[in-house]
Amino acid sequence: MKQMLLTMLQGIGFSSGITLVFIAANHMDIGFSDVIGIYFFGAISGLLSIIYSVDRIPLPLQLFIHLFGSVVSFLTVAYLNQWLPLEVAPLVSSIIIFVIIFLIIWALFLISNIQ
Known part of the structure; x- marks a missing residue:
């Protein structure tokens, strides 16, 4: 149970941090439902x-x-918060960017755990 809570909080931290970078880079405004979505996805x-x-x-x-x-969690939150239009090009590009970020974070964890 403790490990579950720890991994959920760690996921919330990563998702919040990455979102803050995107918000700052794109000068975006977010609302309460966006924050809840980010926390849900991270958890x-x-x-x-x-x-x-x-x-x-x-x-x-x-x-x-x-x-x-x-990816399913991300797409669900993106759909519910209307972050992405339901069109092929934006969905595919968002999934590609998501997978790249995911694999970078995963590789860093793998290297850290090997050491």
Whole structure:
């Protein structure tokens, strides 16, 4: 239970930090529902990282489960908060950017855990 809470809070921290960078870079305004969405997404993504503690599952499958669940969570929050239009080009570009950021953070955690 403690690990679940810790990973959720860590996910909220990462999602909030990344969002602050995007807000500052794009001079955006956000509302209360946006903040709740960011926290929800971060908590889900953080919670999904518990999959790495299951030794029976190979690492590539763990990564896929975490990434897929995080993308679904992101798209759900983006849809509910109307961050993205339901058009192919913006959705695909947003998913690509999301996956790149996700993989960078994942690689940093992997390197940190190896050391």
